Amino acid sequence: MDRAVAIALEGVHRTFRSESGGEVPALAGIDLAVAAGEFVALLGPSGCGKSTLLRLVAGLDRPERGAVRSAAGRVGMVFQDAHLLPWRDVLANVALPLELLGRRPAERRAQAAAAIEQVGLGDAAERYPAELSGGMRMRASLARALVTEPRLLLLDEPFAALDELTRMALDDELRRLWRAAGLTVLFVTHSIGEAAYLAERVVVLSRRPARVVLDHAVALPAERAATLRAEPAFARELGVLQDALRRGAALP
Amino acid sequence: MSTRTLAGVAPPVLTFVLGVALAELVIRALDVSPLILPRPSAVANAAIREAGPLGAALGQTARAVLAGLLLSSTLGVAAAVALAASPFMKRAFYPYAIFFQIVPIVAIAPLLVIWFGYGPRAVVAAAAVVSIFPVIANTLAGLLSVDPALADLFRLHGASRLATLWKLRLPWALPYLLTGLRIAAGLAVIGAIVGEFVGGGGLGVVVLGAMRQQRTDLVFAAIGYASLLGLALFGAVGLASRLALRHWHASETKR
Amino acid sequence: MTWRLVVLLALGLAACGRDAAELKLALNWKPEPEFGGIFEAERLGSFAQRGLTVARTGGPGAPVVQMVTAKQVSFGIASADEVVLARDRGSDVVAIFATYQTCPQGLMTHAARGLGSLAALLASPGTLAVEPGLPYVKFLEKRYGFASQKVVPYSYSIGPFLTDPTLTQQVFVTAEPIAARRAQADPKVFLVAESGYNPYTAVVIAHGDTLRDDGARTAQLVAALREGWRSYLADPGPANALMGPLNPEMDAEAFRLAAEAQQPLVEAPGVALGSMSPERWAELARQLKELGLVGEVQPAERYFTNLE
Numbered sequence: 001m002d003r004a005v006a007i008a009l010e011g012v013h014r015t016f017r018s019e020s021g022g023e024v025p026a027l028a029g030i031d032l033a034v035a036a037g038e039f040v041a042l043l044g045p046s047g048c049g050k051s052t053l054l055r056l057v058a059g060l061d062r063p064e065r066g067a068v069r070s071a072a073g074r075v076g077m078v079f080q081d082a083h084l085l086p087w088r089d090v091l092a093n094v095a096l097p098l099e100l101l102g103r104r105p106a107e108r109r110a111q112a113a114a115a116i117e118q119v120g121l122g123d124a125a126e127r128y129p130a131e132l133s134g135g136m137r138m139r140a141s142l143a144r145a146l147v148t149e150p151r152l153l154l155l156d157e158p159f160a161a162l163d164e165l166t167r168m169a170l171d172d173e174l175r176r177l178w179r180a181a182g183l184t185v186l187f188v189t190h191s192i193g194e195a196a197y198l199a200e201r202v203v204v205l206s207r208r209p210a211r212v213v214l215d216h217a218v219a220l221p222a223e224r225a226a227t228l229r230a231e232p233a234f235a236r237e238l239g240v241l242q243d244a245l246r247r248g249a250a251l252p
Numbered sequence: 253m254s255t256r257t258l259a260g261v262a263p264p265v266l267t268f269v270l271g272v273a274l275a276e277l278v279i280r281a282l283d284v285s286p287l288i289l290p291r292p293s294a295v296a297n298a299a300i301r302e303a304g305p306l307g308a309a310l311g312q313t314a315r316a317v318l319a320g321l322l323l324s325s326t327l328g329v330a331a332a333v334a335l336a337a338s339p340f341m342k343r344a345f346y347p348y349a350i351f352f353q354i355v356p357i358v359a360i361a362p363l364l365v366i367w368f369g370y371g372p373r374a375v376v377a378a379a380a381v382v383s384i385f386p387v388i389a390n391t392l393a394g395l396l397s398v399d400p401a402l403a404d405l406f407r408l409h410g411a412s413r414l415a416t417l418w419k420l421r422l423p424w425a426l427p428y429l430l431t432g433l434r435i436a437a438g439l440a441v442i443g444a445i446v447g448e449f450v451g452g453g454g455l456g457v458v459v460l461g462a463m464r465q466q467r468t469d470l471v472f473a474a475i476g477y478a479s480l481l482g483l484a485l486f487g488a489v490g491l492a493s494r495l496a497l498r499h500w501h502a503s504e505t506k507r
Numbered sequence: 508m509t510w511r512l513v514v515l516l517a518l519g520l521a522a523c524g525r526d527a528a529e530l531k532l533a534l535n536w537k538p539e540p541e542f543g544g545i546f547e548a549e550r551l552g553s554f555a556q557r558g559l560t561v562a563r564t565g566g567p568g569a570p571v572v573q574m575v576t577a578k579q580v581s582f583g584i585a586s587a588d589e590v591v592l593a594r595d596r597g598s599d600v601v602a603i604f605a606t607y608q609t610c611p612q613g614l615m616t617h618a619a620r621g622l623g624s625l626a627a628l629l630a631s632p633g634t635l636a637v638e639p640g641l642p643y644v645k646f647l648e649k650r651y652g653f654a655s656q657k658v659v660p661y662s663y664s665i666g667p668f669l670t671d672p673t674l675t676q677q678v679f680v681t682a683e684p685i686a687a688r689r690a691q692a693d694p695k696v697f698l699v700a701e702s703g704y705n706p707y708t709a710v711v712i713a714h715g716d717t718l719r720d721d722g723a724r725t726a727q728l729v730a731a732l733r734e735g736w737r738s739y740l741a742d743p744g745p746a747n748a749l750m751g752p753l754n755p756e757m758d759a760e761a762f763r764l765a766a767e768a769q770q771p772l773v774e775a776p777g778v779a780l781g782s783m784s785p786e787r788w789a790e791l792a793r794q795l796k797e798l799g800l801v802g803e804v805q806p807a808e809r810y811f812t813n814l815e
Contacts, residue, residue, distance in 0.1 A: 058404075058408055059408070077404070079401045079405075083399060083401045085420070085423070086500030087423050087499065087500045096405075097405075100409040100415060101409060101410070128499040148409075285596075285598050286596050286598075287576050287597075288576060288577055365667075366666065366667070370659035370660075371659070449662075450660055451659070451660070452658070452659040452660050457660060458639075460638065460640060461640025462640060463640070464638060464639065464642075465642070466572060466589065466592045466596050466598075467596075468596075
């Protein structure tokens with residue numbers, strides 16, 4: 001099936017200037033194409049440049065060399081911490097992107113309320129971030145990312161700071177939302193297990209400067225349940241990815 | 253009064269009462285001349301007997317302090333926003349903001365009177381000059397510490413600079429601003445009184461006059477009234493802080 | 508035998524120690540003709556000849572009355588009303604030598620305003636720059652009323668006077684009017700004494716205990732001061748030259764003019780230099796009581812002592 005291309009990176013290089021004047025290369029020649037509706041995981045060691053890549057895709061940064069193209073449509077982004085505005089309640093937080101787009105208050109409230117329901121935070125709309133648990137805050141952040149009904153959802157290690165159970169619950173939640181809205185998802189992580197469980201395709205990056213080491217279609221069923229983690233097929237996928245990571249760590 | 257408020261207020265009040273009682277005993281025992289150090293009882297006497305003129309003077313000083321604080325907080329926030337606009341702005345102009353902290357108000361008060369004339373305007377100016385730096389420094393720190401991920405989020409959704417300033421950066425800097433105001437409040441009282449030494453009016457003139465007349469008890473009484481003003485302002489900023497930050501800041505949520 | 512020798516030696520040493528003990532004298536302003544007699548006495552050796560070592564201290568804003576009360580210094584310069592006020596607050600300070608027989612405090616305004624008396628001045632609308640709480644200010648207020656005046660603090664600068672034609676300010680006759688004239692202004696000065704309030708000024712004060720316990724040396728000090736003042740009045744030049752470097756704000760001409768201006772205020776016909784009368788102290792105390800600045804009038808003799 002030839003799906004439309006949602007994101008295309010061609011020969012992308014990104015180098016940062018450090019305070020002392022030296023150069024820190026973050027991405028050294030990335031080629032990547034993501035089809036519309038695909039769930040792709042970006043897997044790599046800490047500090048390799050995954051977040052930089054994500055920011056390029058989001059349009060928050062530009063490469064020195066190469067091209068970043070992404071299809072028209074709104075983008076939602078979720079960060080490692082929920083990063084909610086502490087002085088607003090959940091509803092106002094979730095409605096923020098609509099507010100910045102200039103939508104009218106009644107419309108904003110209705111759509112935000114819907115997004116909140118979608119992530120299962122229904123009765124927390126009037127609560128403030130300081131009163132919520134880590135998992136609930138992350139759900140709110142997800143709702144905020146989805147409230148504009150984006151085509152593309154970018155996530156940067158969003159569940160890394162949460163406990164195991166919450167993490168697994170949110171993993172399933174994310175896949176459900178992906179399916180329901182037909183989103184294109186680019187999910188950055190350093191967890192092999194999470195990449196294998198969530199994604200249809202895993203792109204493994206080397207250590208800094210990041211290069212693509214492996215672009216692997218995950219050989220697991222389309223329907224995933226928590227029990228999958230115990231199956232031999234899962235372990236096999238973990239092995240493949242682990243291998244690629246090791247190779248990537250050994251590169252210059 | 254709830255038991256919690258009582259528990260909070262009792263220790264310092266108790267310390268104060270004990271301290272004053274001790275001072276009274278020591279001054280009496282050592283027979284210290286009232287010209288050098290007046291007894292607390294004499295000070296209290298003066299504070300009550302002259303409550304009329306002292307109260308009126310306090311009112312004058314208080315009005316100047318409030319006006320000065322209003323001026324320094326608005327100008328201070330504006331200056332901080334300007335300084336935060338770019339690293340160049342900060343490097344170019346921040347050293348001049350520091351001028352307001354280091355200039356001794358006693359030295360420039362006469363200049364202020366020359367520029368603004370005798371009376372409340374010079375006093376307000378003195379209060380503002382002395383209290384503006386903590387507002388600038390703290391607010392600037394707040395503006396520069398905005399969560400970069402949130403800044404990214406705002407950019408991602410195409411927010412204008414004004415929208416980012418109003419909806420993200422200023423609210424983010426609010427706790428820092430309020431901390432700066434706590435410091436600014438006390439400084440404004442000092443600035444106003446020094447301004448009054450040269451420009452006239454309020455508690456400053458009372459202190460000068462009392463010193464001239466060897467009325468050290470009245471000097472202390474005036475200082476007492478000034479301290480009450482400082483305390484009231486501090487409390488007011490604290491209250492504003494609790495109200496504004498009640499939902500969101502670690503320093504204010506009940507844990 | 509040895510015992511008596513030791514005791515004699517000890518007493519002798521103690522006596523030497525006492526003579527060599529420094530007497531601190533606190534001034535209440537910078538060195539200027541107001542203290543001319545003191546510097547002249549130093550220059551002539553009048554103190555040394557009498558076995559006194561006098562160390563000058565203090566300066567503008569020094570709390571001289573407090574310093575004498577606390578015995579941080581043996582002597583100080585204050586004005587007579589400060590003595591009355593201090594005694595009323597329980598401090599045992601006593602005046603021993605009055606530099607000015609006529610108080611040099613005054614009010615200075617612009618001659619162009621054409622005002623001929625204190626009464627006219629204070630009735631004519633304008634700004635009045637005076638130190639808050641000064642007893643003579645209260646006296647003038649009670650006598651003439653300040654209803655037409657905008658009263659502001661005086662900060663020891665003639666700047667505002669030079670730029671504001673309706674400003675009146677307090678002055679020390681030997682200082683500000685001279686400076687104003689040299690700055691091309693045309694001032695008109697009214698002595699406060701004209702109003703009937705005339706305290707002795709630049710008075711040397713001592714603690715009552717000093718008078719009682721060290722009366723001989725105090726008398727010697729007064730004698731030395733009188734000698735110094737007599738010489739200074741005859742020729743202020745040498746002492747002025749001594750004071751000049753210590754007071755960079757005044758040049759030699761300013762010193763000369765000030766010494767000239769104060770001459771008629773220091774001397775009074777038929778009165779020995781520095782001596783005081785009980786009648787004037789009684790009147791001053793009465794005036795201060797009427798102003799509500801003191802609670803009780805003490806017998807005049809408590810306020811001062813004329814030491815011969």
